[in-house]
Amino acid sequence: MRIDVVTLFPDFIRQSAELGVVGRAGERGLMQVACWNPRDYATDNYRRVDDRPFGGGPGMLMLIDPLRACLAAARQAAPEPAPVIYLSPQGERLTQRKVRQLAALPRLILLCGRYEGIDERLVASEVDEELSVGDYVLSGGELGAAIVIDAVGRLQEGALHHAESATQDSFEDGLLDCPHYTRPVEHELGTVPEVLRSGDHAAIARWRRQQALGRTWLRRPDLLARISLSKADQALLEAFRRDWLA
Numbered sequence: 718m719r720i721d722v723v724t725l726f727p728d729f730i731r732q733s734a735e736l737g738v739v740g741r742a743g744e745r746g747l748m749q750v751a752c753w754n755p756r757d758y759a760t761d762n763y764r765r766v767d768d769r770p771f772g773g774g775p776g777m778l779m780l781i782d783p784l785r786a787c788l789a790a791a792r793q794a795a796p797e798p799a800p801v802i803y804l805s806p807q808g809e810r811l812t813q814r815k816v817r818q819l820a821a822l823p824r825l826i827l828l829c830g831r832y833e834g835i836d837e838r839l840v841a842s843e844v845d846e847e848l849s850v851g852d853y854v855l856s857g858g859e860l861g862a863a864i865v866i867d868a869v870g871r872l873q874e875g876a877l878h879h880a881e882s883a884t885q886d887s888f889e890d891g892l893l894d895c896p897h898y899t900r901p902v903e904h905e906l907g908t909v910p911e912v913l914r915s916g917d918h919a920a921i922a923r924w925r926r927q928q929a930l931g932r933t934w935l936r937r938p939d940l941l942a943r944i945s946l947s948k949a950d951q952a953l954l955e956a957f958r959r960d961w962l963a
């Protein structure tokens with residue numbers, strides 16, 4: 718997969734893409750991240766990329782032409798077609814389902830705004846979709862882009878040491894993750910649940926599924942409402958609820 722990022726802060730994106738799983742995906746040729754700076758496409762003497770908003774109001778907006786030229790250069794850098802995704806609070810909320818859809822594409826172009834945003838004519842003409850990473854305002858789209866790069870990068874085939882860990886992550890099956898434990902077995906903070914040390918893999922899988930169902934019920938009932946539970950899941954959750962409410 719190739720991701721081209723239009724950003725005034727390429728170093729930030731490059732550094733975040735060199736870390737951990739995404740860095741490994743890059744080293745293994747599973748994912749390529751390239752940055753394009755609109756300032757390199759500003760044609761005036763001051764290399765301007767922003768200007769004041771018509772109608773007044775605080776802050777500055779990003780100009781059309783440097784972004785448009787920058788996007789054209791990014792597009793031409795590789796043959797594959799790519800959706801232009803603008804990271805913005807006005808966008809569709811990013812979910813693991815959306816991450817899986819994006820991870821299956823050959824290429825993405827991520828557009829990071831700064832200041833108060835981007836001239837709407839550029840958005841209308843060049844942007845295929847807007848994505849929000851949460852209902853809050855950031856200083857720019859770069860943190861959102863880094864989140865998309867990380868979430869999509871770890872789903873690239875071969876990026877993770879143990880393929881299972883991608884499928885067992887939180888949200889992969891619409892549920893929160895179960896709790897995890899490692900050594901020591903006994904600690905002043907508590908003891909590792911017996912079932913995890915039993916060697917009974919079926920019982921362990923059941924316990925983990927029940928914990929994921931129970932946690933989702935307790936912490937994110939909105940997620941639970943979106944999925945249909947099997948009879949076995951319903952029984953596990955009922956038992957969890959009974960224990961919890963006892």
Ligand SMILES: c1cc(-c2cnc[nH]2)ccn1
Binds near residue numbers: 851856861
């Ligand atoms: C994506 C982008 C943003 C954002 C971009 N510029 C200011 N905030 C906020 C949430 N998700």
